[in-house]
Amino acid sequence: MIFRAKHLLGIEPLHPTEITALLDLADSYAEHNRRGVAHRDVLAGLTQINMFFENSTRTQASFELAGKRLGADVMNMGMQASSIKKGETLIDTALTLNAMRPDLLVVRHPHSGAVDLLAQKVNCAVLNAGDGRHEHPTQALLDALTIRRAKGRLHRLSIAICGDIAHSRVARSNIMLLGKMENRIRLIAPPTLMPSGVADFGVEVFENMEEGLKDVDVVMMLRLQKERMDGGFIPSEREYFHRYGLDAAKLAHAKPDAIVMHPGPMNRGVEIDGTIADDINRSVIQEQVEMGVAVRMAAMDLLAQNLRASRSPQEVMV
Ligand code: ASP
Secondary structure: OOOOOOOEOOOOOOOHHHHHHHHHHHHHHHHHHHHOOOOOOOOOOOEEEEEEOOOOOHHHHHHHHHHHHOOOEEEEEEOOOOHHHHOOOHHHHHHHHHHOOOOEEEEEEOOOOHHHHHHOOOOOEEEEEEEOOOEOHHHHHHHHHHHHHHHOOOOOOEEEEEOOOOOOHHHHHHHHHHHHOOOEEEEEOOHHHOOOOHHHHOOEEEOOHHHHOOOOOEEEEOOOOHHHOOOOOOOOHHHHHHHHOEOHHHHOOOOOOOEEEOOOOOOEOOOEOHHHHOOOOOEOHHHHHHHHHHHHHHHHHHHHHHHHHHHOOOOOOO
């Protein structure tokens, strides 16, 4: 199985076999992590720089841990404190970093497309850790691995993605990934939070949670992305929770063994009831965090293999 990609910028360019190859490797890393097996040689001698132009808790920590578990030299650039504040352009920052010769660059940026632009200017492998509303590929991959482990498969499942879809890069990447793997996707949101052109996505659209959740295998909740809203998208948080917040009564419409997911950070009492989020029989939110480290280890391992191969040309097999 060949994983061809030079960068991980999004799910869109990936072939289903590449997704499966990455998930298979991540699955084995997840097992090794549970057993405490170290893999310090995999990225030994490589430098990983994390550049986060937007706040992050779990994604940045997860990439840092993944790099360290594989033996990379990991550096976190505090972008708030950097020259960006002094007016340096993204391209200048990229060229400056490039001159430091990193091997892996992990980037989060508030603007859609910024990470792709940066990847064109540097000589290393770039991983998109979330760009605006565009993509968050490692989130979709860790969600896929969590679903595959919980359900035993990643095809022909009925999956509901609920809430602030319009502003969500998590939703976009998940719609693409789960669609490529031939699942049935339902989007549930108020019309103000449903993206335009949704008809082209090959999904079913619902305004009503009870109808949309009927007999689904997976319930994926999304955070209300208040920082990307510039007007009144919802009447009030209380009203939103009443109609779209996941509680026991709404979840009862899904299959009895349906799993509940959330990418974090959660607004408890807004998009999800705290007791559902903490219910270890239904919620796989902690597994998502655990799988995040494994998926990022696999992604950096595969990209590093391709990077090494491009420096000494030969095809990479996984
Ligand atoms: N952590 C995810 C992201 O960076 C989801 C969220 O922030 O709501 O997109």
